[in-house]
Amino acid sequence: MNPPPVIAATTADAFITAKALDRVTAAPDLPDLLRPVAPRRGLIGFARRHPAIAVGGALVLAMLLIAVFAPFLGTVDPTALAPARRTREPSAAFWFGTDMLGRDIYSRVLYGARVSLTVGFSVAVLASVAGLTIGLVSGFMRWADGIVMRVMDGLMSIPPILLAVALMALTRGSVGNVITAITIAEIPRVSRLVRSVVLSLREQPFVDAAVAAGTRTPMIILRHILPNTLGPMTVQATYVCASAMIVEAILSFIGAGTPPTVPSWGNIMAEGRALWQVKPYIVFFPAAFLSVTVLAVNLLGDGLRDALDPRMAKRL
Amino acid sequence: MLTYVIRRILATIPVMAIVALFVFSLLYIAPGDPAAVIAGDQATPDDVARIRASLGLDRPFLIRFGEWSWQILHGDLGTSIFTNLPVAAMIAQRIEPTLSLMAVTLAFAVVVAVPIGVVAAWQADTLVDRAIMAFAVLGFSVPVFVIGYVLAYVFALQLDWLPVQGYTPFADGVAPWIANLILPALALGSVYIALIARTTRAAMLEVLQQDYIRTARAKGIGPAGLLFVHALKNAAVPIVTVIGIGMALLIGGAVVTETVFAIPGIGRLTVDAILRRDYPVIQGVVLLFSFVYVIVNLAVDLTYTVLDPRIRY
Numbered sequence: 001m002n003p004p005p006v007i008a009a010t011t012a013d014a015f016i017t018a019k020a021l022d023r024v025t026a027a028p029d030l031p032d033l034l035r036p037v038a039p040r041r042g043l044i045g046f047a048r049r050h051p052a053i054a055v056g057g058a059l060v061l062a063m064l065l066i067a068v069f070a071p072f073l074g075t076v077d078p079t080a081l082a083p084a085r086r087t088r089e090p091s092a093a094f095w096f097g098t099d100m101l102g103r104d105i106y107s108r109v110l111y112g113a114r115v116s117l118t119v120g121f122s123v124a125v126l127a128s129v130a131g132l133t134i135g136l137v138s139g140f141m142r143w144a145d146g147i148v149m150r151v152m153d154g155l156m157s158i159p160p161i162l163l164a165v166a167l168m169a170l171t172r173g174s175v176g177n178v179i180t181a182i183t184i185a186e187i188p189r190v191s192r193l194v195r196s197v198v199l200s201l202r203e204q205p206f207v208d209a210a211v212a213a214g215t216r217t218p219m220i221i222l223r224h225i226l227p228n229t230l231g232p233m234t235v236q237a238t239y240v241c242a243s244a245m246i247v248e249a250i251l252s253f254i255g256a257g258t259p260p261t262v263p264s265w266g267n268i269m270a271e272g273r274a275l276w277q278v279k280p281y282i283v284f285f286p287a288a289f290l291s292v293t294v295l296a297v298n299l300l301g302d303g304l305r306d307a308l309d310p311r312m313a314k315r316l
Numbered sequence: 317m318l319t320y321v322i323r324r325i326l327a328t329i330p331v332m333a334i335v336a337l338f339v340f341s342l343l344y345i346a347p348g349d350p351a352a353v354i355a356g357d358q359a360t361p362d363d364v365a366r367i368r369a370s371l372g373l374d375r376p377f378l379i380r381f382g383e384w385s386w387q388i389l390h391g392d393l394g395t396s397i398f399t400n401l402p403v404a405a406m407i408a409q410r411i412e413p414t415l416s417l418m419a420v421t422l423a424f425a426v427v428v429a430v431p432i433g434v435v436a437a438w439q440a441d442t443l444v445d446r447a448i449m450a451f452a453v454l455g456f457s458v459p460v461f462v463i464g465y466v467l468a469y470v471f472a473l474q475l476d477w478l479p480v481q482g483y484t485p486f487a488d489g490v491a492p493w494i495a496n497l498i499l500p501a502l503a504l505g506s507v508y509i510a511l512i513a514r515t516t517r518a519a520m521l522e523v524l525q526q527d528y529i530r531t532a533r534a535k536g537i538g539p540a541g542l543l544f545v546h547a548l549k550n551a552a553v554p555i556v557t558v559i560g561i562g563m564a565l566l567i568g569g570a571v572v573t574e575t576v577f578a579i580p581g582i583g584r585l586t587v588d589a590i591l592r593r594d595y596p597v598i599q600g601v602v603l604l605f606s607f608v609y610v611i612v613n614l615a616v617d618l619t620y621t622v623l624d625p626r627i628r629y
Contacts, residue, residue, distance in 0.1 A: 154334025157613075158606045161568030165586065166339065166602045169595055170346035172353055246459045250572050253461055256590045269461070273575075277480065280469055287462040295457035302453065 052303030059296030063289075067113040075107035078263040090281055097281050099271055108263040109285050115175060115264035116245050116293060122179045123244035124237040127186040132233065134187065135194020136221055139202065149195070152188040160185035164247055168256040178257050182244045193236050197229045231308040238301030242294045249290050265290045321618060328614050335606045336388060339599060340381055343371060354397070354593045370397065371595070393600035398592045403600035407582060413483045414581035417504065417573065418566055420497045425505040425512060426559065432509070433516025433555075434543050440521060448513065455510030460569045464503035464576035471499060481578040496579075504573045508562050515558040519551035526550075552623045560616030567605045 047054035066073065090097040097105050138148040155163075160182075167181035201207060202225075210220050251257030252266025253273075260267055265286035272282030343350055351368035352359070359367075372380040387394065393403035436448040472480040478499055484492040523529065524547055532546050574583030582601055589597035 150330060151334060151338075153331050154338055157331055157335050157610045158339070158602060159564040159567040159609060161571065162586075162602045162605055165571070165590065166342055166598050167346065169590055169593060169598045170342060170350040170353060242457065249459055250461070250568075254572060254575055254587045254590060276465060276469075277473060280465070283465055287459075287465065291458045291462055294459070295454065298453055298457045 050303050052299045056296045056299030063293050067117050070110040078107040078111040111263045112265040119248040120241040120245040123182045124241035126183045127190050128237045130187050131190025134191035139195045139198025155188040165256050173259040182247050186240050235305045242297040394596040398594045410582050410585050413579045421501040421505045425508040429509040429512035433513040436517040437520030452510040452514050455506045461572045461576050463506050467499045483579045500573045500577045504569045511562045516555050519554040523547045523551045560613045563612050
């Protein structure tokens with residue numbers, strides 16, 4: 001075993017280090033009873049420590065790439081009608097077959113990834129920002145807390161899918177409106193979580209210390225509370241993202257989501273609904289993509305939870 | 317105890333009032349002109365004006381809300397724009413299939429999920445536990461309608477064991493009734509099972525670490541008695557809580573499951589109402605289900621004292 005290299009700062013240090021090195025080299029080498037610990041660095045090391053983050057992250061990344069590069073992956077116009085070749089089975093020319101209007105399902109599914117991911121990520125970000133704001137306000141302004149939380153209780157009593165359906169029934173179907181409707185349905189859960197984290201952080205000694213040092217409340221929120229909410233918040237955001245993608249697909253599937261002209265996974269499945277007993281592949285391909293994507297985001301969330309909050313990981 | 321029950325029942329009144337207020341104000345906070353959206357693209361200005369009047373959008377918010385609340389308190393959920401029938405009657409006509417589906421799913425999910433969660437906690441960190449938890453993640457991730465189609469394809473189309481779609485009323489016999497509900501209940505129950513199993517496992521893990529469990533084991537109680545009598549009783553509160561909270565998933569999922577399996581229930585009514593932009597029907601369904609959800613969670617709260625006598629109010 002070689003002694004570790006030491007960089008001496010001053011001559012006195014160098015002298016002491018040299019003496020110490022003398023002694024180390026003078027001692028006889030011990031036999032290696034324990035195998036040396038191999039440091040787990042790099043991507044492979046990370047993947048072995050956090051398999052859920054690695055697998056989930058890789059799948060989400062793959063889906064993102066598919067969504068971004070959809071036009072270059074051998075797709076054709078996903079909305080191009082071709083009545084001459086309706087409901088073709090999957091083949092070399094049409095990998096996932098064609099639907100009842102002759103549109104290429106492979107292209108539609110790949111472009112559908114754009115809708116699903118846009119909705120998932122937008123809702124996750126918007127609901128997080130709104131939930132953080134509401135949670136911080138009701139965690140700090142105690143007079144507002146009672147009112148805000150009663151309103152949130154009321155909102156949470158409306159099943160999220162039905163709330164989104166009601167909102168969509170009153171607006172024209174568009175991706176933006178779908179995002180708004182799902183965000184409104186998700187906000188109460190996020191703000192409740194933030195509020196509970198804020199309330200427990202308020203009791204922490206470091207917050208007392210900041211108060212004792214004369215830090216103003218806005219600064220305490222910004223510097224001491226907010227950074228500590230980001231861990232649980234990130235985990236929650238991934239779950240919100242997964243749930244938003246499912247809700248979007250459900251809304252589109254029952255006709256309350258994105259307009260039929262937009263190729264979203266829910267829409268493709270809605271169109272295949274009437275024919276599913278004879279042409280199951282129309283429903284199968286978007287269903288598979290949706291399930292894999294949601295599974296990937298959920299895995300990512302579970303992995304992040306285990307990595308960021310080991311205490312919670314044990315409990316769930 | 318009695319005062320607690322009364323207080324808890326009274327506490328649901330403001331929650332229900334907020335739900336009602338919110339569901340009602342959706343008409344007003346929705347961007348654009350809801351009357352024009354509901355009337356559709358081919359509507360004449362007269363149609364739009366007629367719908368605006370029938371929704372009460374031409375009168376002040378507070379007056380309209382007062383009238384509407386008064387109607388709700390008398391069981392009047394409004395009138396359908398499309399059929400001109402009272403919404404309450406339309407819902408009553410279709411409630412049996414939905415109630416059947418939800419009851420069968422609830423019973424089935426609890427019977428399956430709780431033992432699964434108990435076993436996972438007992439075998440914590442073994443292959444059995446990992447497999448069960450992996451299935452739970454899968455149950456969270458695969459949407460209801462995807463599971464529904466896969467089940468219908470395998471068990472109805474390929475194996476021909478069960479009917480593909482449809483519903484047989486309970487009055488026509490229990491066997492055909494349940495045969496039609498098995499696949500929908502399996503599909504609808506998947507998320508619910510995943511949720512309950514995960515919570516049961518977490519609650520059991522906590523309980524199994526306690527001293528009295530070790531004492532019981534030292535006395536020579538077998539694993540079945542230990543887990544299901546001694547431990548499960550003390551893990552019951554979080555499990556029952558999540559069963560109540562999970563009802564929201566069940567209600568939302570029922571709409572989709574009924575569409576997949578062509579069950580003529582409230583979900584089907586909702587989907588038809590969406591296609592016709594029949595807002596009063598949607599509003600009535602949302603309100604009814606929200607009230608049901610509030611009452612279910614009230615019932616859950618009230619069972620706490622029965623499940624765990626240490627909880628006193």
